[in-house]
Amino acid sequence: MADPRPILTMTGISKDFPGVRALADVGFRLFPGEVHALMGENGAGKSTLIKVLTGVYDVDQGEIALDGEPVRFSGPLQARQAGVSTVYQEVNLCANLSVAENILIGREPRRFGAIRWAALRRRAAELLRRLQLDIDVTAPLGTCSIAVQQMVAIARAIDVSAKVLILDEPTSSLDAGEVGQLFQVIKRLKDEGIAILFVTHFLDQVYEVSDRVTVLRNGRLVGEYLTRDLSQIDLVGKMIGKELQVLEHLDEERAPAAPEPVVEARALGRRGAVAPFDLTVRRGEVVGLAGLLGSGRTEVARLLFGADRADHGRILLDGVPVSLRTPRAAMGRGLAFCSENRRTEGLVEELTVRENIILALQAVRGWARPIPRRRQEELVGRYIQALRITPADPGLPVRALSGGNQQKVLLARWLITEPRLLILDEPTRGIDVGAKAEIQRLVVSLSKDGMGVLFISAELEEVLRLSHRIAVLRDRRMVAQMVNEGVDADRVMRVIASGESS
Amino acid sequence: MSARSSYLPSGRYVPVLATLALLAVMYGAGALRYEAFGDGQVILNVFVDNAFLLVVAVGMTFVILTGGIDLSVGSVVALTTMLSASLLKDQAWPPYAVLPLVLLLGALLGLGMGCVIHYFEIQPFIVTLAGMFLARGLCYTISTASIPIDDPFWRSMADSKVRLAGYFVSPSVLVALVVVLVAAYVLGYTRLGRNVYAIGGSPGSALLMGLPVARTRIAVYTISGFCSALGGVLLSFYMLSGYGLHAVGMELDAIAAVVIGGTLLTGGSGYLVGTVLGVMVLGVIQTIITFDGTLSSWWTKIVIGVLLFVFIVLQRLIAARGTRSAPAAPESAPLTLTAPPAR
Numbered sequence A: 001m002a003d004p005r006p007i008l009t010m011t012g013i014s015k016d017f018p019g020v021r022a023l024a025d026v027g028f029r030l031f032p033g034e035v036h037a038l039m040g041e042n043g044a045g046k047s048t049l050i051k052v053l054t055g056v057y058d059v060d061q062g063e064i065a066l067d068g069e070p071v072r073f074s075g076p077l078q079a080r081q082a083g084v085s086t087v088y089q090e091v092n093l094c095a096n097l098s099v100a101e102n103i104l105i106g107r108e109p110r111r112f113g114a115i116r117w118a119a120l121r122r123r124a125a126e127l128l129r130r131l132q133l134d135i136d137v138t139a140p141l142g143t144c145s146i147a148v149q150q151m152v153a154i155a156r157a158i159d160v161s162a163k164v165l166i167l168d169e170p171t172s173s174l175d176a177g178e179v180g181q182l183f184q185v186i187k188r189l190k191d192e193g194i195a196i197l198f199v200t201h202f203l204d205q206v207y208e209v210s211d212r213v214t215v216l217r218n219g220r221l222v223g224e225y226l227t228r229d230l231s232q233i234d235l236v237g238k239m240i241g242k243e244l245q246v247l248e249h250l251d252e253e254r255a256p257a258a259p260e261p262v263v264e265a266r267a268l269g270r271r272g273a274v275a276p277f278d279l280t281v282r283r284g285e286v287v288g289l290a291g292l293l294g295s296g297r298t299e300v301a302r303l304l305f306g307a308d309r310a311d312h313g314r315i316l317l318d319g320v321p322v323s324l325r326t327p328r329a330a331m332g333r334g335l336a337f338c339s340e341n342r343r344t345e346g347l348v349e350e351l352t353v354r355e356n357i358i359l360a361l362q363a364v365r366g367w368a369r370p371i372p373r374r375r376q377e378e379l380v381g382r383y384i385q386a387l388r389i390t391p392a393d394p395g396l397p398v399r400a401l402s403g404g405n406q407q408k409v410l411l412a413r414w415l416i417t418e419p420r421l422l423i424l425d426e427p428t429r430g431i432d433v434g435a436k437a438e439i440q441r442l443v444v445s446l447s448k449d450g451m452g453v454l455f456i457s458a459e460l461e462e463v464l465r466l467s468h469r470i471a472v473l474r475d476r477r478m479v480a481q482m483v484n485e486g487v488d489a490d491r492v493m494r495v496i497a498s499g500e501s502s
Numbered sequence B: 001m002s003a004r005s006s007y008l009p010s011g012r013y014v015p016v017l018a019t020l021a022l023l024a025v026m027y028g029a030g031a032l033r034y035e036a037f038g039d040g041q042v043i044l045n046v047f048v049d050n051a052f053l054l055v056v057a058v059g060m061t062f063v064i065l066t067g068g069i070d071l072s073v074g075s076v077v078a079l080t081t082m083l084s085a086s087l088l089k090d091q092a093w094p095p096y097a098v099l100p101l102v103l104l105l106g107a108l109l110g111l112g113m114g115c116v117i118h119y120f121e122i123q124p125f126i127v128t129l130a131g132m133f134l135a136r137g138l139c140y141t142i143s144t145a146s147i148p149i150d151d152p153f154w155r156s157m158a159d160s161k162v163r164l165a166g167y168f169v170s171p172s173v174l175v176a177l178v179v180v181l182v183a184a185y186v187l188g189y190t191r192l193g194r195n196v197y198a199i200g201g202s203p204g205s206a207l208l209m210g211l212p213v214a215r216t217r218i219a220v221y222t223i224s225g226f227c228s229a230l231g232g233v234l235l236s237f238y239m240l241s242g243y244g245l246h247a248v249g250m251e252l253d254a255i256a257a258v259v260i261g262g263t264l265l266t267g268g269s270g271y272l273v274g275t276v277l278g279v280m281v282l283g284v285i286q287t288i289i290t291f292d293g294t295l296s297s298w299w300t301k302i303v304i305g306v307l308l309f310v311f312i313v314l315q316r317l318i319a320a321r322g323t324r325s326a327p328a329a330p331e332s333a334p335l336t337l338t339a340p341p342a343r
Helices: A046-053 A077-082 A099-104 A117-130 A146-159 A178-193 A205-207 A232-240 A245-249 A296-306 A327-332 A344-346 A353-365 A373-387 A403-415 A433-448 A460-466 A488-500 B014-033 B040-064 B072-090 B095-118 B124-142 B150-160 B171-189 B191-201 B205-208 B213-239 B252-260 B272-292 B298-325
Strands: A008-017 A022-032 A036-040 A061-066 A084-087 A164-168 A196-200 A212-217 A221-224 A263-269 A274-282 A286-291 A312-315 A321-323 A337-339 A421-425 A453-454 A469-474 A477-483 B162-164 B166-168
Touching: A008 A321, A022 A046, A022 A061, A036 A046, A036 A178, A036 A205, A046 A164, A046 A196, A046 A337, A061 A477, A077 A084, A084 A146, A084 A178, A099 A117, A099 A146, A117 A146, A117 A353, A117 B095, A146 A164, A146 A178, A178 A205, A212 A232, A221 A232, A232 A433, A232 B252, A274 A296, A274 A453, A274 A477, A286 A296, A286 A433, A286 A460, A286 A488, A296 A327, A296 A337, A296 A421, A296 A453, A296 A469, A327 A337, A327 A353, A337 A403, A353 A373, A353 A403, A373 A403, A403 A433, A403 A488, A421 B213, A433 A453, A433 A460, A460 A488, A469 A488, A477 A488, B014 B272, B014 B298, B040 B072, B040 B171, B040 B191, B040 B213, B040 B252, B040 B272, B072 B095, B072 B124, B072 B213, B095 B213, B150 B213, B162 B171, B166 B171, B171 B191, B171 B213, B171 B272, B191 B205, B191 B213, B205 B213, B252 B298, B272 B298
Parallel strands: A022 A221, A036 A196, A036 A212, A084 A164, A164 A196, A286 A453, A286 A469, A337 A421, A421 A453
Antiparallel strands: A008 A022, A008 A061, A212 A221, A263 A274, A263 A312, A312 A321, A469 A477, B162 B166
8 A cells, every 4th residue: 555665764873962862763655545653651752853854953964855855954944845754742823813814824825925915815715625625714712622733734734745744642632532633634634645643552442443553662663564564562662661460460469448538529619610519538549530621620620729719618627627828728738649741740841859849738837937958859850760750850940841741740740749649630641561561560558558549641541540439420421439349431421421420 | 513603793702892882871971061063173172182192002002912011101102202303493304214213213122122021931021121221211311391393294294184964183193093004904804813812812723823023023013113213203283393291101101002092911802993993992981071171181091090990990890701611522532431541
């Protein structure tokens, strides 16, 4: 099915950053009409490879050939003009402009320097039709869902006679239905003969769309495989380069929870956010929250943490009613909340790892009692080690860390306050399998030490694996709570779908 | 799947429509209260008295649309009047040499500030603040006193009236009108204009979309500098003098006009017609206070202050509504189910 001649070949690519060898002698090829998944853990060199290809970084060594011709792009713009377009994880479009403008800005049809708006809209609509999308092109982009914005970004990318389309984690902020839509678009483009380089953390997405997989590990090429010849377990093994015991281990050891409750919510609710619910988390217990995107999972967490004011019900801590009006009050009482959005609501990217980790503890103590530097370093060093944050340099700005490691820094920040209840909202989203397994293992060991954990995740399997009990949310209402014994994904899904706890 | 669109006045136009409604109410109230107010010439006089502010505000609109700010405009206006007066009177230069020179100088000042802002990545606020002090200070190196202008061309521009069906405007108004039309065309129908909006929406995205961010950003400050100089020329037509204390605080009037006209201070949203309306609102307030005769002129400032508050809050509400309705779409999203890798 694939043309025998690759459209793009990269051979012997090396790239050094001060102190780090990001890519070492990596080879990569891409055939027209094929979806090629680039896999690897965070920090394996996927992004660097893409940036080298599109000219964001210079190549230190190696050759890039497009259509047999050696090329070296000076930047994404030039790469695009040569037919290599990139769509990034974050939608890099302007929300204030219309859909049509976003697709065509920079190359609007003009007559005597004046933009021909009618022609522009027509052309944009044509391009979207090519992707079989029916979108009002005059609507401001900001009013479209993220998925549609992503498609618009793709429409923009393929407008120029694109030969190679690079999709850098396009699915990480989409839900399943939107991912399906995106995949249809990808398949259509593939049928048109465009070569697609696809980066994702979701393994089943790799198996759903890709024909070929290239695996990188620590900046080195592990190998190139046909997707159908490679089992999931082998793929993961090649990515993390160690045996999978880490992941397998988890299951058996789920220690029983102690009977005494840490936190109890009684008919807690907030109009417009979530209907009144009862929820108890006991010492050493992991309670999983399952439900669709937007079903009220995060809202439950925010109410418990005092980030939103409840207008109904009350919260009991150790059996005593308390008022948690602000996150600060909640922190003072031993609650910790690791938010879903680590970039905007969690980490301060400009600060160092050490400063980020110390932040919450300092906040609990109040600014008048600074933590001595020695103590800071000791604490930070301990958690960097315990969570295996790499690079293990507390002086590095958090911005420089990979997604999984940023998540660990955020976790360390809360663990350092020694909370009694830890609320984790999507802690494993967008991070690689290795880091994911480590975070899951951490949750298990924390609960063994007596911490209560409220675990929110869109991955049902993950919730099932870690939780003692599962609470299911549907349409902003807690519809069921079940003890996680003999419960399988099917049953939880049925509850989510029907709203009945059968 | 299809984006939810409606043909109700979308959020984009609400601020401009609000300004239009406000203007209509104010004019109506004035016309009811004062008999002579209803005369069409009153509205035209608003333009005659504010032509320079309109031109300056047009330049400011470009800057604010990119999310920037230009505090130097008032000082550049003053410097232009001063330089023109000095060259015409003390050096006895002919007008056709003075005019291009002062306009070029204004544009160059803007260009310089734009380059500093872009290449050194310094806040526009601070760079143009420096430009403001610089230009104001330069006025006094020419003279600390007011210099009268008695050049015949300047006089003719000051005195002549363009008559139109019983009404009249000054030539300055026509100049301002041309500036407004050209600017509206540039914003709506040229790549430069659309790039201005794109940068205001998201500078990072604009860069990744391959738009010429550097050129555009520097261009808007150059445009603003040019408009300030042109505004200065119009002010010197109006005042027939050059003085270092001319146009003190005009940058704030211009910003107020732009914001009342519905342009977002954070950039990316707004229309030039809004700026025209904003200038008219300021002008009509002054006119009402003049007509009344009993009110202190400070009431102008008070009313402008209140209006600014109202409009900023209005924008905030519209923006909040926009962001709340935007990502709320996937309410019925299906399950995200990813199998655990190890099984």
